[in-house]
Amino acid sequence: MAALVVLAIPATALADPLPSWNDGDTKKAITTFVESVTREGSPDFVAEGERIATFDNDGTLWAEQPVYFQLLYAIDQVKKMAPDHPEWKSQEPFASVIKGDMKSVIASGKQGLMKIIAATHANMTAEEFQANVASWLKTARHPKTDKPFNEMVYKPMLELMDYLRANGFKTFIVSGGGVDFMRVFAEETYGIPPDQVVGSSLKAKYEVHNGKPAIIKLPEINLIDDKEGKPVGIHQYIGQRPIFVAGNSDGDYQMLEWATSGDGPRFGLILHHTDAKREWAYDRKSHIGQLNKGLDDAKEKGWTVIDMQKDWKVVFPFDKQ
């Protein structure tokens, strides 16, 4: 009899596809949505080619505290390059970077940041840049956890992306972070191939140098894939309005707004960092990943808000389960 009961349950219902998520409204909202858009004959059925899901990266797929990891990369690169640039000792923002005076680095503003980007992200081939990032990822460690940065990823979100892909979704990253930076680890870390990563980018040019063709990264912004830039980036790179979007800050507001206002079933997801113990707790007044308008409007817009502390059994893959 028990065996018969078990046989009557569809195989998909037997294994929990989201084991790191606590049972509750959030998890239920996700699985209900996925089941409704994938069930043939359902009024909410969405054809496979239109099951587009986009995920922000910093603070949504991996952590972003104490500062964006890509900024830590840039700082490490400046320090590594400093011996070849004695002039930096008296040039801002480099002097402050070398001294480790982060307050002055941040005070140097957009112009200072652009100088750091130009020095560490441009005037080299795309392949040189990617080799530098790969080598940094191997050795650099997070200042708080002492873990490699590509282990500072959220286990529940990895499961969510797997679950979506198993249900015919095509998953994309749509992030304010640099696209060439993320492409180095996105496939291995998230199962997302390079062409499904959308991000901020520098302009580039094609050049044949000594008979060897290469892509040279230029010290000039091409796309800032943040805020209004996210729907634009999705339009230009993906060419379809996603039906499932996930983010964690007001930088994702327009992506959430655009995606969830389309016809048919739509799902907007916001990760609210509420877990000072296992991760960090921050939102409306954070210097990074500020979430304010998104929290105000989530209910009215029908967006689901993840309460990290309450909804997640585990945060990082290296956490005790």
Add this chain to the structure above:
Amino acid sequence: MAALVVLAIPATALADPLPSWNDGDTKKAITTFVESVTREGSPDFVAEGERIATFDNDGTLWAEQPVYFQLLYAIDQVKKMAPDHPEWKSQEPFASVIKGDMKSVIASGKQGLMKIIAATHANMTAEEFQANVASWLKTARHPKTDKPFNEMVYKPMLELMDYLRANGFKTFIVSGGGVDFMRVFAEETYGIPPDQVVGSSLKAKYEVHNGKPAIIKLPEINLIDDKEGKPVGIHQYIGQRPIFVAGNSDGDYQMLEWATSGDGPRFGLILHHTDAKREWAYDRKSHIGQLNKGLDDAKEKGWTVIDMQKDWKVVFPFDKQ
């Protein structure tokens, strides 16, 4: 005994994956390459995620004579919009477009073309633009064959893309044509989803109008995905150097050069239009799809040149077989 011989041949060898190609050096070069990069243990084996193939569109996947089909779309749109723009009767290049004076349209140069693009491709939402293109494709007919434009595709190239995909390649379009234009038909016509189409693009902005968010196409060039722009477009959108590239004009030279100069096995393919009877014959001096340097350098670079007349059994799907 005969049965045993048949059983000894791998199943994949039984059905010809390229039935519209005549046997010969070109077809052999393609299948030899694909077999070598997919055979596990082969010194030329390429992992599935790195099997990136890019195809030019105009003159490579579909015809481009007497002029680019997208230009015919723009001309038809100008004529359709003319009643609402009485001022165009005395404004170039619109006056010439309306009169059907193509010589004067072409004489209006880049500036004239940009005015036509602005009028027909911009200042509307991306969704409006795509609906216009879809409706045009349904009714417009090619001036010579009287066929819908999306039937003016090359059957052998459709088979080639299917064959590559069946062998674990991810196929992309990388074209000088407009990305939003091609995305309307690329999936149905070529089996290539919107996010795998790279092309020239206009800038765009995100706007919420009367509570309805939309992407507005702007009358400003974002990317010209031609010549040096093709490797740059591939870098920005795909993020990997292709191992298989196909084109038909010197606009593809840099894409061929960049892709085939990478490490490991690489395949460059040029479609030479040599068939005045079934299609068109043109190359070094053509006003469209000029192929000059590519023909000069193909042998030295190791690129395979398709002789359309000799290598293809069938050109269009609607041809008698």
